[in-house]
Every structure is written in structure tokens, then in C-alpha cells.
Amino acid sequence: MDNRRKKIVIQSVLLLSIASLFAFFAINAQINMSNRGLQFGYDFLGREASFDIQFSLIEYSRSSSYFRAYLVGLINTVLVAFFGIVFATILGVTVGIARLSKNYLINKFASAYIELFRNLPLLLQIFFWYYAALRLLPLPQDSEALFFNFYLTIKAFYTPALIWENLHIFIYFLIISIVLIFFLRRYAKNIQEKEGRQIPVFLISLILLLFIPFLSFLIGGTNVDIELPVLKKLSKTTYIFEGGLAIPPEFIALLAALSLYTATFIAECVRAGIMGVGKGQKEAASSLGLNTQQILKLVVMPQALRIIIPPTTNQYLNLTKNSSLASAIAYPDLALVFTGTALMQTGKAIEIVSMVMFTYLALSIFTSILMNWYNKKMAIKEK
Amino acid sequence: MIKNLRLPKPSKNNLKVCLPFGFILIAFSILDVFINSFFEINLTSAFAPISTILPLFLGFFGFYLIRIEYAGIKHLDLLNKNINTNNFNAFLTLIIIFTILKVLPEFLSWFIFDANISGNSSDACTGSGACWTYIKVWLRRFIYGMYPNAEQWRINIAFISFLLLGLLGIFSNEKTKKFLILYYSLVYPILAFLIIYFLISGGVFGLEWIQTNSWGGLSLTFIVSFFSLIFCFPLGMLLALGRRSNLPAVRYVSIGFIEFWRGVPLITVLFMASVIFPMFLPSGVSIDTLVRAIVAIALFEAAYVAEVIRGGLQALSRGQYDAAKSLGMSYWKLHYLVILPQALKIVIPGIANTFLALVKDTPLIFVVGLLELIGMTNMAKTNPKWLGFAMESYIFAGLVFFIICYGMSKYSQYLERKISTER
Numbered sequence: 001m002d003n004r005r006k007k008i009v010i011q012s013v014l015l016l017s018i019a020s021l022f023a024f025f026a027i028n029a030q031i032n033m034s035n036r037g038l039q040f041g042y043d044f045l046g047r048e049a050s051f052d053i054q055f056s057l058i059e060y061s062r063s064s065s066y067f068r069a070y071l072v073g074l075i076n077t078v079l080v081a082f083f084g085i086v087f088a089t090i091l092g093v094t095v096g097i098a099r100l101s102k103n104y105l106i107n108k109f110a111s112a113y114i115e116l117f118r119n120l121p122l123l124l125q126i127f128f129w130y131y132a133a134l135r136l137l138p139l140p141q142d143s144e145a146l147f148f149n150f151y152l153t154i155k156a157f158y159t160p161a162l163i164w165e166n167l168h169i170f171i172y173f174l175i176i177s178i179v180l181i182f183f184l185r186r187y188a189k190n191i192q193e194k195e196g197r198q199i200p201v202f203l204i205s206l207i208l209l210l211f212i213p214f215l216s217f218l219i220g221g222t223n224v225d226i227e228l229p230v231l232k233k234l235s236k237t238t239y240i241f242e243g244g245l246a247i248p249p250e251f252i253a254l255l256a257a258l259s260l261y262t263a264t265f266i267a268e269c270v271r272a273g274i275m276g277v278g279k280g281q282k283e284a285a286s287s288l289g290l291n292t293q294q295i296l297k298l299v300v301m302p303q304a305l306r307i308i309i310p311p312t313t314n315q316y317l318n319l320t321k322n323s324s325l326a327s328a329i330a331y332p333d334l335a336l337v338f339t340g341t342a343l344m345q346t347g348k349a350i351e352i353v354s355m356v357m358f359t360y361l362a363l364s365i366f367t368s369i370l371m372n373w374y375n376k377k378m379a380i381k382e383k
Numbered sequence: 384m385i386k387n388l389r390l391p392k393p394s395k396n397n398l399k400v401c402l403p404f405g406f407i408l409i410a411f412s413i414l415d416v417f418i419n420s421f422f423e424i425n426l427t428s429a430f431a432p433i434s435t436i437l438p439l440f441l442g443f444f445g446f447y448l449i450r451i452e453y454a455g456i457k458h459l460d461l462l463n464k465n466i467n468t469n470n471f472n473a474f475l476t477l478i479i480i481f482t483i484l485k486v487l488p489e490f491l492s493w494f495i496f497d498a499n500i501s502g503n504s505s506d507a508c509t510g511s512g513a514c515w516t517y518i519k520v521w522l523r524r525f526i527y528g529m530y531p532n533a534e535q536w537r538i539n540i541a542f543i544s545f546l547l548l549g550l551l552g553i554f555s556n557e558k559t560k561k562f563l564i565l566y567y568s569l570v571y572p573i574l575a576f577l578i579i580y581f582l583i584s585g586g587v588f589g590l591e592w593i594q595t596n597s598w599g600g601l602s603l604t605f606i607v608s609f610f611s612l613i614f615c616f617p618l619g620m621l622l623a624l625g626r627r628s629n630l631p632a633v634r635y636v637s638i639g640f641i642e643f644w645r646g647v648p649l650i651t652v653l654f655m656a657s658v659i660f661p662m663f664l665p666s667g668v669s670i671d672t673l674v675r676a677i678v679a680i681a682l683f684e685a686a687y688v689a690e691v692i693r694g695g696l697q698a699l700s701r702g703q704y705d706a707a708k709s710l711g712m713s714y715w716k717l718h719y720l721v722i723l724p725q726a727l728k729i730v731i732p733g734i735a736n737t738f739l740a741l742v743k744d745t746p747l748i749f750v751v752g753l754l755e756l757i758g759m760t761n762m763a764k765t766n767p768k769w770l771g772f773a774m775e776s777y778i779f780a781g782l783v784f785f786i787i788c789y790g791m792s793k794y795s796q797y798l799e800r801k802i803s804t805e806r
Binding site: 007010011012014015018024025028029031032033035101102103104105106109115116119120121122123124127128131132135321322324325327328335339343349350353354356357360361364365 | 464472642643649652654655661666739744746774789792
């Protein structure tokens, strides 16, 4: 009885002290805000933002609302995080495998890369790419095409743009093909388990993936035009590219730094995962007569993935959170647009910072739920 | 006819032909790239259209010729095993060698041969190489920030005394060992704080008062990481224990705290510390920016430390708890004497990684207006007298951080090895 009472006392003291701390903060905040004539509330979101954002995927102008500006920032964050995750994964897996290579030079090269890039602060890397490395690029008039019509200049990276007609129909067709592939795989698995027959799943899915979206051009009325960037003279000495797609240097610098930095951690996860699969597994598989490719695909990778996924998820989350460093180089992500410009204009510190924090929190929780689900799917099903 | 044209497979039988020929090809291809990049003479200019990829072909063929299984020559077998196991590996080997040869001369000439270090202004930098004069002139600022030149001895003395106080633990014997934890977790931080407060801040004993916003540079990096480390470790330990507690209120509070801090970026936490936190205090009360930044970083990293320690706690078997409880130990005694020593041993690499992340995160205090090393270099390069030295700035800052972080990671690996042999 005495023990139980002790437990209750400890817990109520803890909860009470936390509650009183919050109450203390809330009361002070209220007093401070009324002293400065501020009102708590999110009604500012509907007001006109009246500031410019350099880079936006959705339509945005000075007369758009603060909520619109929030969306622009959020989309820019998701954009850089998405591409960062894709590049970091590709690079990380490659380097992780290179780290296990028997080739001495490749092995050392990979580990030198890992040691160098993970021991430098990310902020420094972002600064380096933005202020030092990308500033060495040529001016638009001096630049030569990398290949075809891709120009890497100090102003931006210019690529040909695709101009779609009836894009939504193309996307519907793409979704149809992906759904078909999904069913095909289930069907093939069924057949193999029942009859032992193998269907060339990969080939058929490739054909489906290419052919069905192509159909949309024939019968769906989809059309695509390519717009090339063209050099244009503005004044005597200033030239600029017009047309095409201009990827700003802020985006490139941030993407390069984030993916190069995160790839080092992913490489270590991949290495640990592959090394974590016992040698006996490979030997058992090869004694069953599987070839090297089959061993990798059917025996090693499924087991290695189970070790690789949880830490890699953490790295994806870190990358997303680290993308907030964008505000150091003026890439208009959520942190810069909202906690920077919008906060300066409205002075609604508590509302804005809490909104941004909860957005990141929601992104994190969403990703970890997704990855936990995938992880559960990959886990060993013990019979 | 086709059969006759096939390349002979290099083997032990035709070793005498293949080996010299192969080595000559490899040597020639490497020599070609070497001379091309160091002396700008193109040996293979006769084959102009393919001269850039010719060495690659020659070297590749050479590697093919010397790939002889079980040749019986020790060095050749070693070479083949390490860099020449198959065509793909040989190709990658060549690419790496050529890349190094191509990049090295440019890098060396920029970094050393064409670089300047003499003089005291940017006029001294005339060459095409790096301008180390810039680093030399700004070095004081990079280390001490805006701290007045005449008072910098105070920072030096403070850091030396930190170091000496930190090394005191080495002299402990069996008798004083039990006080070591108390010393490092309580006495040392308090002493360090007092030294900072009285010596670096000043304002007493006739020392001039120097505000925290004129502190900066590398010394600020050290101060911020040191205090954040000291605060985040005990807090993280408590949170880890709290998350495994069987009191629901304690558990949920810990989970909420940990997940909240782990879910938000540090930069927003610092924003909160700089713009929101002052609003939470009664009017008239204000807390120094540096203290706010340190507390914010410590709270943030404590959540990560807690997760690492929790991993260690989970790795211990239940038997440890049961055995300790059956001896009649209380909750705190059980953790202090049995569980934590074992759990902490397991998680040393994880904790070292978290600390490393903390040191790498300190530059973010630019958000609250404090400039440590990277912030300082970033500011120096915008000085109108010293424009255009961004590369030197970042390479210098990078070198310093690399030495610190690489040293820390190597030390943690050493510690891990040392402890694993003890078990």
C-alpha cells in the first residue's frame, strides 16, 4: 500500500510541476503580448502576404495570402527533401557496396569519401557549395552546353522544359499501368507457388510501364512539347537564358550538400546490413544451386534490408529536418519563408514558430509511420 | 578463322609473353596521364581524336594481360587479388588512378605552389593559387571572434584551466575513484561555469565586462559544445530511464519529450529559443542569448542521447534486473551499480556519434546571432577589403572541424576496442 501511494505521489508531483511550468509560460506570454498590443490567433493566414518568393512550384504572387506562402515553403521543403532522399539513397547504396569491395583502391576511395563528408558540419558544406563551388561556374554567355541543351551557369542550371497537354490523362494511364503490374506480380507469385512455373515478370512489367502511358499519346490526347533555353541579350553585358526550366543555385547547393552528407550515413547502414547477413546463409543458398544473382536477390538482400531499413529511415528523417538549413543560403523553404520573412512582417512569433515546428513534427511522424509499416512487412514471419 | 583471332587467355603457360607486355601497357598508360597532367605534354597526340581515352584502353588491355590466376609470383598474385579481380574492377582501378593523377597537380598548385602567405593585405595575393594571407590576418578573429585583442589571454587561461581540471581524473587511485563520477558530473561543470563566468565574461576582480555577443570563433564552438555535452548527458540518461519506467505518467512525459525534440529541426528549436522564449518569461527578466542557445542545443541533443542509452538498456537481459532486485537493491542503487555501467559500456559508439553530431550542429547558433568558427569565416569573406576568398575560408574551417571530428570518431573507436577486449 505504501509503495502504491509513493508511486501516485511521484507521478502527481511530476504532472503538477509540468502543468505549472506551462501555466507560468502561458500567463507570461499573455501578459507580454498584451503589453505589446499583440493578439494570439491564426487569422493572419488569410491576409495578403505582400512579399516575393524567388522559387515556387505553385502559383504565387505578392497578393497571395500567408497561407499560400506557407504552402510554397512546404512544397519547396518537400521537393528538396524528396530529391535529396533519392540521390542520397543511390549514392549511399553505391558507396556502401564499394566499401565492401575486394578492390583495395575502390574500398579506400569509398572510405575516404565517407570519412571526409561525414566529419564536416552540414552548414559548412552548404556554404561551400553555394558560396565557393557554384560561384566558379561561368556566366550565361560563356557557358557551353553540358550535353544537348543543358547549361550549368552561375545564375542557374538551365534544362529543356517539357510542356504538357492533358498531363492528367497521362498520369491516369501511368497509375493504371502500375496497378496492372501490381496484380501481375501477385499472379506470378501465385503461379510459382502452385505450379513452380516462372513468368518473366520484369520484362512484362517493363513493357506495361512503357506501353500503357504511351497509349495516352495515341488515344488520350496527351501531347508534350520541349522548350529549349535560349540565350538572350538583356543589355550590353548582361545575358540571360530564357525558356526552359531554370533550377536555382540555392536548390543545387542544398541538394548537393544534403545528399553528399546523408549518403555517407546511408552507406554505413548498407555496409552494416550486408555484413550482418551470415556467411552460412550464402553458402546454404549456393549449395541449393542458386546462382550469384539469385543469392543476392532472394537470400542476402531480403535479410540485409531488414537491418538496413530502420537506421536508413532515421537518415531520411534527418535529411528532411536538415533541409531547414536552407535558410542559411536563402532557398525559400518552410523555415525561411515562414520563420524568416513572415515572422518579421507579422510579429506573430508563437503562432508561426509553433506552426513550422508542428509541420516538421507531422512530416517526421508521417515518415516514421510509413517506414514502420514497411518494416513490419519485411520482418521475419516466424511460423 | 574466328577461333584463331580470339585473344589468347593469359595463363601460366604464356606468362612470359603476357606479363612484360601487360606491364608495359599499364606503365605507358599511367605515364601518359601523368605527363599529360603534370607537364601538359600529350604523348599520344598522334592519335588525336581518341587520345583522351587511349590510355584507358591500353591500361585496360594491360590489366587483362596480367590477370593470371595462381601465377606463383607473390606480388603479382597480391596485385591481382586486390585491384584486378575482373574486367570491371580493372576498369574502376584505372578510373581512380587517372582521376587522382588529373586532380592532384591542380590541387597542389592551388593549395601550395601558387599560394601566397606573405604580406598583410589582399594585395599580397597575386598568384592564381590560394591566399593564405587572408587566413593569417583573420586568424585571431577565427579563434576568438570579436573578443578584444588585449583581453584574449583570458580565454587562453580559461581553456588551459579547463583542460587541466579535466585531466585531474587521471590521477585518481582506488580510494578516490568513487568520487570521480561526482566530480565529472557535478563539480567540474560548476567549476567550468564559474571560470567562464568570471574569467571570460569578466566584470569582477577588475576585469573588463565583455558581452557574450562579442564572443565568437573557435573558442565559442568549444564553449557551446562543452556545456551542451555536459547538460545533455545526464538529462538524456534520466529520460532513457523515464521511458522505461513503470509509472505511466513518467513514461508518457518522457516519450512525449523525446519524440517532440527528435521530430523538429534544431534550427526551429533555436528560433524558438531566440524569439519565443523571451515571451515566456516575466517582463523585465531576460536570459543571455548564449545561455538560451546552449540550453536549446542541450535539450535537443538530450532526446537523441536518451534514445541511444535506451538501446543499451534494452540490450541487457532481464536477469540483471532480477538478480539485483533479489539482492534487495532499490531502484536507484540498482541502476547506478548494476544496469547503467553495463548499458553505457554498450552504447559508447552511439554516444560518441551523438556528441559528434552535437559538435557539427554548433554552427547553427548563427540563428540567434552568435558567430562561431563557420559563422565567423562566413562573415570575414564578405569584408569589402577581402572579397573573393570564400574557398579559402571554407577550406580552413573545414580542416579545423575535420581534425576535431575525425579525432573524436577515432578516439571512440579506440575506446570501443579497448572496452571490448576487457569483457
